[in-house]
Amino acid sequence: MALRLSAPQFYAERMESLALYVHWPFCLRKCPYCDFNSHVRELVPEAAMVAALRREMAWEAARLGPRRLTSIFFGGGTPSLLAPESVAALIVDACRLFAPAEDIEITLEANPTSVEAGRFAGYRDAGVNRVSIGVQSLDDSALRFLGREHSAAQALAAVAFGRKIFPRLSFDLIYARPGQDVAEWKAELGAALALAADHLSLYQLTIEPGTKFATQYARGDFVLPGEDLAAALYDATAEAAWAFGLEQYEISNYAKPGGESRHNLAYWRYGDYAGIGPGAHSRLTLDGTLTAASRHRAPEIWAGMVADKGHGVTVEEVVGPRDRAREALLMGLRLAEGIFLPRFLERTGVVLWDAVDSGVLADCVDAGYLTVSETALVATVDGRKRLDALLPALVL
Numbered sequence: 001m002a003l004r005l006s007a008p009q010f011y012a013e014r015m016e017s018l019a020l021y022v023h024w025p026f027c028l029r030k031c032p033y034c035d036f037n038s039h040v041r042e043l044v045p046e047a048a049m050v051a052a053l054r055r056e057m058a059w060e061a062a063r064l065g066p067r068r069l070t071s072i073f074f075g076g077g078t079p080s081l082l083a084p085e086s087v088a089a090l091i092v093d094a095c096r097l098f099a100p101a102e103d104i105e106i107t108l109e110a111n112p113t114s115v116e117a118g119r120f121a122g123y124r125d126a127g128v129n130r131v132s133i134g135v136q137s138l139d140d141s142a143l144r145f146l147g148r149e150h151s152a153a154q155a156l157a158a159v160a161f162g163r164k165i166f167p168r169l170s171f172d173l174i175y176a177r178p179g180q181d182v183a184e185w186k187a188e189l190g191a192a193l194a195l196a197a198d199h200l201s202l203y204q205l206t207i208e209p210g211t212k213f214a215t216q217y218a219r220g221d222f223v224l225p226g227e228d229l230a231a232a233l234y235d236a237t238a239e240a241a242w243a244f245g246l247e248q249y250e251i252s253n254y255a256k257p258g259g260e261s262r263h264n265l266a267y268w269r270y271g272d273y274a275g276i277g278p279g280a281h282s283r284l285t286l287d288g289t290l291t292a293a294s295r296h297r298a299p300e301i302w303a304g305m306v307a308d309k310g311h312g313v314t315v316e317e318v319v320g321p322r323d324r325a326r327e328a329l330l331m332g333l334r335l336a337e338g339i340f341l342p343r344f345l346e347r348t349g350v351v352l353w354d355a356v357d358s359g360v361l362a363d364c365v366d367a368g369y370l371t372v373s374e375t376a377l378v379a380t381v382d383g384r385k386r387l388d389a390l391l392p393a394l395v396l
């Protein structure tokens with residue numbers, strides 16, 4: 001049967017795609033491992049901040065022109081502290097300012113306290129069709145170590161409840177924690193997989209500069225698993241996920257076929273994305289030129305800038321061919337599908353082979369870390385484990 005599209009859909013199909021990120025920068029408490037742009041405030045001026053987000057979105061849409069909106073992602077911070085009405089207003093604006101795709105993915109990051117789970121139905125009614133829950137661990141002592149506000153039981157309840165409400169659901173766990181061995185992690189992960197819907201994000205604990213953990217770690221308050229144990233934990237993660245039908249489509253992300261985060265795929269495939277809100281980043285094609293922008297990180301200063309001139313952009317620069325190629329390689333090699341060569345050329349204007357060291361490329365292919373075909377450059381399972389070491393030598 002011939003596919004019939006309505007007029008707006010017909011035009012939307014022909015427009016350039018856009019992924020929209022909305023940053024909510026507030027949290028109830030700062031987790032000691034986290035270096036995201038998140039702030040704790042006694043009183044959060046929600047109405048004024050939401051008004052500023054709406055104004056900045058309108059400013060961005062006005063200069064971007066018509067775009068096919070494929071995803072919206074509410075990230076943070078803790079966007080599940082927002083009232084559903086605020087989320088609804090932002091979604092209505094986004095769908096009015098841009099041309100929403102038929103199958104638009106609208107994700108909201110949620111913390112698993114009971115209060116936040118209580119807003120799930122409101123978010124669904126606002127148009128959210130996917131949640132990503134920050135479970136972090138199913139072990140209460142690990143949750144205390146990670147400085148979380150919730151217990152394992154609350155997290156389990158939030159996931160079970162979320163599954164009843166949202167067609168798609170993901171949750172995050174942090175592993176390679178101090179003292180964790182493979183057997184313990186397998187047991188914890190097994191319990192998580194039994195609850196999983198179509199997606200999981202499984203991150204190795206990293207010590208980010210400037211965090212409380214960075215100070216504690218430097219002082220020797222705790223030690224992290226060594227390289228061999230960390231590698232064994234990583235391998236055990238992919239194996240267990242696979243056994244549950246979740247494929248490792250990106251280094252830390254696992255999904256059932258079709259359950260991949262379309263929003264995050266836009267980043268990794270080096271598509272256009274607009275970030276609004278304090279500290280948000282964008283990569284946007286403006287008048288045919290790829291441009292990188294970032295916003296002021298401090299919520300109050302950002303809001304003041306939006307009030308003055310409609311946006312909080314502090315830095316905006318053209319991304320030159322060399323940087324385009326570098327960024328597309330760094331992102332694309334994280335994906336199991338790798339980099340599609342015609343798309344790389346179209347997006348960066350650079351032939352991929354001109355952006356890599358041919359000797360290092362040949363060595364990586366010989367060692368089984370990369371594969372090359374007529375259409376794609378792909379990092380193998382072994383290659384993806386070594387990406388941090390490979391990329392500086394490979395990418396010119």
Ligand SMILES: C[S@@+](CC[C@H](N)C(=O)[O-])C[C@H]1O[C@@H](n2cnc3c(N)ncnc32)[C@H](O)[C@@H]1O
Pocket residue numbers: 033034035036075076077078079109110111112133134135136172173174203204205206207208
């Ligand atoms: C923006 S944060 C999550 C948002 C939400 N406020 C929460 O805490 O659930 C995204 C995810 O990154 C992961 N993450 C943040 N910092 C990390 C670190 N230092 N090491 C490993 N994972 C980290 C956590 O799993 C977290 O859920």
Ligand code: SF4
Pocket residue numbers: 026027028029030031034035036038076077078111134
């Ligand atoms: S991990 Fe989440 S809740 Fe914790 S400080 Fe970061 S953004 Fe906030």
